[in-house]
Each structure stands twice: as structure tokens, then as C-alpha cells.
Amino acid sequence: MRNTIQRQLILQAMKELDIHASAEQVYQHVVQQHPTISKATVYRNLSQMVEAGELINIGNLDGQTHFDHNCHAHHHFICETCKRIVDVEYDFADVLAKIQGIDGFAISNIAFSGVCSTCKA
Amino acid sequence: MRNTIQRQLILQAMKELDIHASAEQVYQHVVQQHPTISKATVYRNLSQMVEAGELINIGNLDGQTHFDHNCHAHHHFICETCKRIVDVEYDFADVLAKIQGIDGFAISNIAFSGVCSTCKA
DNA sequence: TCCTTTTTGATAATAACTCTCACTTGAGTG
DNA sequence: CACTCAAGTGAGAGTTATTATCAAAAAGGA
Numbered sequence: 001m002r003n004t005i006q007r008q009l010i011l012q013a014m015k016e017l018d019i020h021a022s023a024e025q026v027y028q029h030v031v032q033q034h035p036t037i038s039k040a041t042v043y044r045n046l047s048q049m050v051e052a053g054e055l056i057n058i059g060n061l062d063g064q065t066h067f068d069h070n071c072h073a074h075h076h077f078i079c080e081t082c083k084r085i086v087d088v089e090y091d092f093a094d095v096l097a098k099i100q101g102i103d104g105f106a107i108s109n110i111a112f113s114g115v116c117s118t119c120k121a
Numbered sequence: 122m123r124n125t126i127q128r129q130l131i132l133q134a135m136k137e138l139d140i141h142a143s144a145e146q147v148y149q150h151v152v153q154q155h156p157t158i159s160k161a162t163v164y165r166n167l168s169q170m171v172e173a174g175e176l177i178n179i180g181n182l183d184g185q186t187h188f189d190h191n192c193h194a195h196h197h198f199i200c201e202t203c204k205r206i207v208d209v210e211y212d213f214a215d216v217l218a219k220i221q222g223i224d225g226f227a228i229s230n231i232a233f234s235g236v237c238s239t240c241k242a
Numbered sequence: 243t244c245c246t247t248t249t250t251g252a253t254a255a256t257a258a259c260t261c262t263c264a265c266t267t268g269a270g271t272g
Numbered sequence: 273c274a275c276t277c278a279a280g281t282g283a284g285a286g287t288t289a290t291t292a293t294c295a296a297a298a299a300g301g302a
Contacts, residue, residue, distance in 0.1 A: 059180070059181070059182075060181035060184075061180075061181075077226050077228070086224075088220070088224075090220070092216070095216060096233075099233070103198070103207075103209075104237070104238025104241065105198050105200075105233065105235055105236070105237055105238065106235045106236045106241055107233045107234065108234065108235040108236075109235065110231060110234075111231070111232040111234070112217075112220070112226065112228045112231055113229065114227045114228040114230065115227045115229075116225070117225025120227055
């Protein structure tokens with residue numbers, strides 16, 4: 001994997017945005033500093049970075065795939081109302097071990113969904 | 122909401138398939154008994170049924186939105202390898218209550234992901 | 243049966259993403 | 273530093289899931 005300007009800008013955008021950004025959001029951010037970048041380059045690089053373990057694909061939400069630059073073990077909460085993705089830093093090792101013991105599922109991620117405190121108010 | 126033949130067949134398909142089907146899977150099943158049904162009708166009715174609480178939208182997986190006719194409280198496990206969706210019937214009320222107490226998140230669903238026992242072997 | 247309103251089917255439109263391919267660039271090699 | 277060439281890029285076409293449009297058909301009450 002070569003160290004191109006585009007790749008640097010994409011990874012930097014993921015960190016600066018820090019909002020579990022989608023390809024479109026990354027593109028909109030990068031295109032301001034590097035107007036000639038193509039969306040294909042953004043999509044391509046995000047996929048490669050997931051492959052390489054530099055980013056995590058946190059799934060499709062509201063029609064767009066979102067990514068996370070925080071690769072240490074953690075989970076997510078997704079608000080069904082405002083669609084915001086929030087990190088959940090608790091350790092659920094005990095719960096996961098119990099499920100794995102019974103069903104054999106090796107769980108690596110948990111996505112909680114519901115309504116956040118802001119939207120509930 | 123009128124009781125059309127199409128709507129009956131779609132709901133019946135969801136129950137018969139019993140695999141957390143996608144719109145495409147429902148269409149392929151229904152079209153065999155009712156060859157003139159349109160995909161638009163399937164998409165439209167699945168959305169309406171979610172709105173009406175007759176089905177649950179369990180999110181986009183592998184590019185397609187999947188639905189569940191089992192509306193009683195339960196969670197899901199998604200195998201990242203075979204993409205299979207499995208019901209998880211444990212009650213996590215204690216865990217959820219703790220999170221809600223700290224962060225104010227009112228969690229209604231949990232999606233666990235990882236590797237299932239079959240794919241792991 | 244008639245009337246009104248909802249629903250349907252066909253098709254066009256949209257949105258997110260992927261593919262293709264000629265041109266460009268990164269980074270080793272001499 | 274110039275050379276080489278595989279990897280990467282940009283532009284645009286193609287694909288796939290889903291939604292919008294709208295005339296025709298059907299549901300269900302009067």
C-alpha cells in the first residue's frame with residue numbers, strides 16, 4: 001500500500017471529523033483541501049484501510065456505510081431518531097463469554113440501538 | 122390499511138421463509154404464487170408493515186435491508202462470514218438498565234456480530 | 243351497485259457504491 | 273538523480289437496492 005497524498009488526507013479526515021464518517025462525508029471534507037480527488041478514490045481507500053485494519057466498517061446506517069478510525073475494542077450505540085453513533089466503552093466480556101459458551105458465537109462487536117438522551121427529552 | 126391479496130401474501134412469505142428475509146427474498150417467494158406482483162408493492166408493503174408494527178426492520182446487511190416477523194422483544198446475532206442472522210433470546214434487561222442509568226440511552230435492540238460456530242469450525 | 247379512496251404494477255428516477263481504463267505517481271534500483 | 277513499473281488515481285460508465293410517479297384496478301362502505 002503506497003503512501004499517497006490522497007490516502008493521507010482520507011485518514012486525516014477520518015480523525016478530524018471524528019464522527020464515524022461515511023464515504024460521502026470524508027469526500028466532502030477532503031475535497032476542500034484537494035479539489036481534484038475523486039469519490040472512487042475515497043471509496044477505494046476506505047475499503048483498503050478496513051482490509052488493512054486501519055479503520056473499522058461499522059455498517060450501513062440510513063443508506064450509507066460508516067467507518068471508525070478508533071480500532072481498539074469498543075462498541076456502539078446508534079440513536080434511531082437522530083442517527084448519531086456514539087462509542088460505548090464498557091467491557092461486556094462476561095456477557096459475551098456466556099453467549100459464546102452456550103451458542104458458540106464468537107462476538108467481536110455489539111451495536112445497541114434505541115433513543116439517545118437528547119432525542120428522548 | 123386495506124386487506125389486499127398482495128399484503129396477505131407478503132406477510133405469509135415473511136412467516137414461511139422465517140429467515141429474516143429481505144425484500145428481494147420476499148418478492149422471489151411471493152412471485153411464484155402471484156406472478157404479476159411488482160417489486161414496488163413488496164417494498165411498499167414491507168415499509169408500511171414496519172410502520173404499523175407488524176414487522177421489524179433489522180437493518181441493512183450485505184447491501185439489503187432485512188425484516189423480522191417476530192415482533193416480541195429479542196435481539197440478533199449476525200455472522201460476518203456467512204451473513205446469517207440468528208435470534209438471541211436472552212434477556213439483557215440488567216445490562217441495558219445499567220447503560221441507561223449512566224448514559225440515558227433507552228436501548229430497544231442489540232445486534233451482536235462476529236463469527237458463528239459453523240463458520241468458526 | 244356505485245363511489246371514493248387506497249393500492250397496485252410498470253417504469254422512470256435516485257442514491258450509494260463499484261468497475262474500467264488510460265494516465266500519473268511512489269518508491270525502489272542502478 | 274534518472275529510470276522503471278507496479279500501484280494508485282480520476283472520470284465516467286455501470287450496477288444494485290430502493291423510491292417516486294401515475295394511470296388503471298380493486299377494496300370496502302353507502
